Amino acid sequence: MIVCDRLLTGFDAPVEQVMYLDKPLRDHNLLQAIARTNRPLPAMNKRTGVVVDYFGVFSNLTKALNFDENIREEALIDWDKLKATVPGEVERCIESFKDITIADTRECLLAALRAIKDPDAAKIFEHNFKSLERLWEAVSPDPVLYEHRYTYNWLCSVYIAHRRRQRGASKQGTYGELSAKTRALIEQNTQFMDLADSLPVFKIDKDYVAKLEELPSPADKAAALEAILTAELAEDDGGGFTYRQLGERLARLKTRKDAADKAAEERLKELQAIADEKATADEEPERLGLTQPGEYGLFTVLREYSASKDEAYLADCARRMVAHLRGNQLLPAGWSNSKGGRMRVEQSLLAESWNPTYTALGFDADDANPPFLGPAIEELVNSDGLG
Known part of the structure; x- marks a missing residue:
């Protein structure tokens, strides 16, 4: 039997003993192909299969099979043992919400989001969910998944709501992170997703x-x-x-x-x-009219370290300092890549700050390394290449 694409992850033929691998399979596709090849068939005294790798996938199996180690090991042993990992992976993912009773309510979804508001808790959930999602994709549509569909659907809604909240992303943009069979599942059962989509998504602005x-x-x-x-x-x-x-x-x-x-x-x-x-x-x-590269960054530093709190004056000082540096051709693209370039900018900025125009800033002209200088150079470095 020669399989190109259509039957690659959907067929179930224990009689298959050898797989000749000559294309770049990875993740759930590779997991299914290996596990099905390894499916035992006692009637033929078949305990495992053989994978002949023409493509070089096995040279870095950890990268090609982006699953946790226990799942990779089961995949290389037996299809049935791989399926047996599903309940444990669901349970591991639901651990993040052990005090929450799953329900198709807004209150339940908000409680789940509160449970993973801590960055460490969020990382654990994201890792466990993506591991479960890859396993789900590999095992689907096997009946072993049926009893877990409700819980998995809820976990998907929590993940979607969490990611949208993190990124302010659109519904479609966030759905695009999910695998094909997972998207198909949540499209068939929309009660949890409707709740996730109804939560406000916003950017930090005046509104x-x-x-x-x-x-x-x-x-x-x-x-x-x-x-x-x-x-x-x-x-x-x-x-x-x-x-x-x-x-x-x-x-x-x-x-x-x-x-x-x-x-x-x-x-x-x-x-x-x-x-x-x-x-x-x-x-x-x-x-403030500080739209040229480096101007606003320098303004924020002056505001922090200056004796003057006159916003208009500080903005004018920032514009003048940047114009001075540009006028002396000290800020060409890439200037910050060399130690000499940074040193010349630092020396010129320090000398410029002694100009009577900047007296109200309150900087000590006798200080060879005034507190504002280091942060100011850092802001100018950040703006290198933006102009």
Whole structure:
């Protein structure tokens, strides 16, 4: 029997003893093909099969079979033993929600999202869900899956809601992360997915509070806001002095393992303060006219270290300093890639800061390494190549 594609993962023929592998199979397709070849057939005294690898897939089987080690081992032994791993993998995934009774209600889904609001808990759930999803894809449509469909469908809705909340992603964009047979399953049973789709998805901007108000409790609002701030500030990592400061505040807040019922209101206030500052920072460059690469980053540093708090004056100083560096051709693309390039910019910026124009900044002209200089150079390095 020669199989090209159609029967590759759907046929069940224990009589098959040898598989000649000459195409780049991986993940659930490879898992099924190997396990079915290895299916025992006592009537023919067949205990295992043989895989002849012409393509080189087995040279890195761990990468080709992106499953946990116990699943890979069972796949290489026996199809029936592989199927027997399904209940344990479902149970491992549901461990993240051991105190939650599964129900097709909004309250149940929100409780699940609160359970994985901690980044470590979220990573464990994501890892276990993707492992289960790959196994489901490999074993489907075997009847062994039937009794687990309700639970798996619910886990899919939690994963979708969690990912959308993390990324502010559209429904279709998040569904695209799921495997084909999983998508088919949830399209047939939409009660859980309808709940996931109904939860508010938002970005941090001046209107984010209105979306947040759609959630019922301070704990739910705090969990949603923490997830989206974590994602957005991670995306902005290295993007600016202000964003790094906000990220540090968020990290400190997340280390506090407060009891949700007692501290949710206070936690929500602190998260909203961070979100409000981020929304302001997102709009500041255009409002202040600091649109050239390096200008806004330098402004945020001056605002932090300067004696003056005059916003217009600080913005003008940032523009002048960047213009000085560009006028002296010290910021060509790639300048930050060399130690000499950085040194020349640092020396020129330091000398420029001694100009009487910047007296109100309050920097000490006798200090060869004033506190603002290092962060300022870092912001200029971040802007290299953006112009």
